[in-house]
Amino acid sequence: MTARLIDGKAAGAAIRQQVAARVAEFEQRAGRAPGLATVLVGEDPASAVYVRSKNRATAEAGMAGFAHNLPDTTSEAELLDLVAALNADDRVDGILVQLPLPSQIDSERVIAAIDPAKDVDGFHPINAGRLAAGLEALVPCTPLGCLHLIRQELCSIAGLEAVVIGRSNIVGKPMAQLLLGENATVTIAHSKTRDLPAVVRRADIVVAAVGRPEMVRGGWIKPGATVIDVGINRLPTDDGKGRLVGDVAFAEAVEVAGAISPVPGGVGPMTIAMLMRNTLVAAHRRAGLADPEGL
Numbered sequence: 001m002t003a004r005l006i007d008g009k010a011a012g013a014a015i016r017q018q019v020a021a022r023v024a025e026f027e028q029r030a031g032r033a034p035g036l037a038t039v040l041v042g043e044d045p046a047s048a049v050y051v052r053s054k055n056r057a058t059a060e061a062g063m064a065g066f067a068h069n070l071p072d073t074t075s076e077a078e079l080l081d082l083v084a085a086l087n088a089d090d091r092v093d094g095i096l097v098q099l100p101l102p103s104q105i106d107s108e109r110v111i112a113a114i115d116p117a118k119d120v121d122g123f124h125p126i127n128a129g130r131l132a133a134g135l136e137a138l139v140p141c142t143p144l145g146c147l148h149l150i151r152q153e154l155c156s157i158a159g160l161e162a163v164v165i166g167r168s169n170i171v172g173k174p175m176a177q178l179l180l181g182e183n184a185t186v187t188i189a190h191s192k193t194r195d196l197p198a199v200v201r202r203a204d205i206v207v208a209a210v211g212r213p214e215m216v217r218g219g220w221i222k223p224g225a226t227v228i229d230v231g232i233n234r235l236p237t238d239d240g241k242g243r244l245v246g247d248v249a250f251a252e253a254v255e256v257a258g259a260i261s262p263v264p265g266g267v268g269p270m271t272i273a274m275l276m277r278n279t280l281v282a283a284h285r286r287a288g289l290a291d292p293e294g295l
């Protein structure tokens with residue numbers, strides 16, 4: 001059996017197109033475009049690439065972008081001042097502070113300082129708590145993107161066994177909450193889980209968010225399962241360019257799964273698409289408008 005490939009590139013592009021259409025509608029109703037502020041502290045090359053693509057996607061969606069690039073010597077107080085200014089700026093609907101931050105800055109304090117209504121990354125404890133309580137929240141972009149892909153693949157998630165490998169606040173925990181919200185029976189596995197292969201073998205839906213190249217083997221997968229690979233791991237190659245692989249041994253798993261998301265081209269493009277979606281949603285809620293339908 002060869003699994004269907006879950007095309008995150010196409011799904012992400014479709015969402016971004018829908019968002020762009022709704023941006024135009026929002027602008028007509030609110031008299032301004034939704035606005036996203038990005039904050040990059042320091043020169044970490046991977047972070048710079050991520051922020052550049054987020055800024056580009058913002059412009060392509062027709063939203064207003066406010067890019068702040070700060071030196072890596074920025075103090076926590078200076079960053080908190082900027083966050084306070086962005087909280088007070090009415091043109092800004094979303095605030096994204098790119099992580100990781102330099103060591104002199106406490107990330108948790110910075111996240112907690114962001115207005116929860118503008119927390120388009122969904123990392124603020126208020127949004128995490130609201131998601132856990134089943135209330136309206138801004139939800140982290142990567143697990144939201146994974147849920148979209150799973151929903152596209154499966155008509156109904158209710159009653160299915162889902163195993164999420166990884167319990168980070170950014171991916172694993174919110175992913176588990178979202179699947180629980182869809183009435184899946186959810187297990188969260190982590191580094192202390194006993195007999196992980198046996199736990200994964202029960203799953204109709206597997207979400208791997210570990211950060212260990214090709215850890216999940218084909219023999220762990222229940223035949224026909226839907227497999228979402230969040231991992232992004234760069235393996236060294238002779239030409240020095242490196243090769244991206246996920247947390248799932250793709251060549252093995254593709255022979256067993258019913259559907260599988262590749263790396264790259266699976267979850268990655270969904271994250272930015274959902275950031276655009278969250279910014280649009282935040283703009284609607286801040287303007288007192290109903291959430292845009294179908295997103």
Ligand code: NAP
Pocket residue numbers: 142165166167168169170171172189190191192193196209210211212230231232233267268271
């Ligand atoms: P993280 O904070 O490092 O969390 C990793 C999780 O994996 C932890 O909960 C850890 O368990 C668990 N783990 C580690 N070794 C394990 C093992 N041997 N068996 C079972 N569980 C194990 O990572 P993250 O931020 O969630 O990211 C996970 C991966 O997704 C990374 O590759 C990252 O690059 C990628 N990612 C991709 C996107 C995207 O847009 N596609 C976005 C975010 C992250 P403990 O809690 O017990 O330590």
